[in-house]
């Protein structure tokens with residue numbers, strides 16, 4: 397089995413820490429580089445993290461003494477020391493795009509959690525169980541960048557993982573038309589804990605900057621088609637959303653209402669969800685959940701604390717499916733925002749890119 401050397405850029409952040417924890421025992425990927433801002437550069441990973449370690453398991457011993465590199469100042473070193481990198485940095489959008497393109501042009505593939513390159517039509521935004529065929533745009537992107545190996549692939553926004561996977565297998569079969577979704581998003585989605593965000597204790601904040609736009613537009617790109625070297629969004633569907641920050645550590649919940657050309661039967665939908673699987677399951681990728689969509693018949697499930705870790709945080713939990721008086725259906729979805737919605741989703745995407753020969 398090929399082992400890949402992997403860099404993590406933004407390794408000290410909330411998502412970066414998740415990558416570090418998840419990759420410590422990965423069968424294909426081995427951490428070779430950790431990079432962050434100039435504030436962390438030159439320190440060992442343990443020193444750079446100091447009191448910030450927020451994962452439920454201890455920091456893996458194998459990374460404690462790795463010296464953190466300066467992400468933007470040491471691009472050539474990062475590219476030379478890794479077969480590809482995961483990127484999860486908090487910088488200005490235009491700086492992130494320039495940084496990720498610079499890495500790709502240094503022939504280092506980038507699997508990114510950042511939104512900076514998500515709207516580029518030759519950058520695939522992949523949910524591995526849903527649109528693996530979008531990987532086909534990579535040769536066109538390589539042509540634009542002038543690379544033979546390097547490219548950027550992105551993971552979609554964390555909030556959409558709680559409803560797009562459930563709507564996807566119903567979309568073509570019943571003709572998805574309109575979706576109304578309200579998301580209830582955890583504080584780790586902002587890179588925070590209760591210790592670092594006291595304002596969130598006993599509080600709800602009804603605004604998450606830029607989130608509603610992403611929640612409405614990104615699903616249409618995920619459902620888009622590859623045409624003449626570009627991904628063309630499916631604009632036949634309308635999505636409206638409200639995104640709210642709630643006092644939960646991890647786990648984004650969504651309340652979804654959907655209407656279709658042909659009204660689906662409730663029992664049939666549950667059956668479709670329970671039997672749905674994609675390419676990661678077919679290829680038995682190491683991070684693929686055995687069952688992608690889990691439907692709970694109990695009326696008080698899914699719950700964030702009970703269900704976010706389902707299948708190592710990689711499965712989507714669904715419940716409360718019923719008919720609606722304005723739309724055809726309504727239901728609840730839940731996903732782990734820093735696992736399936738961030739590091740885990742990116743790791744699964746990288747496994748797919750490796751399995752299909754793009755990395």
Ligand code: NAP
Pocket residue numbers: 405406407408409410411412431432433434435436437467468484485486487509510511553554584585586587588733734737738
């Ligand atoms: P975070 O906890 O604030 O971490 C930010 C990381 O970026 C740190 O490693 C930080 O390094 C690094 N950084 C900041 N400025 C930098 C610079 N100028 N050059 C290089 N590195 C720099 O943020 P996060 O929650 O992990 O999110 C990271 C990215 O993933 C964001 O784009 C976010 O939108 C996206 N994302 C987050 C989630 C989630 O659930 N949290 C989900 C999906 C996507 P220092 O420690 O050295 O400052």
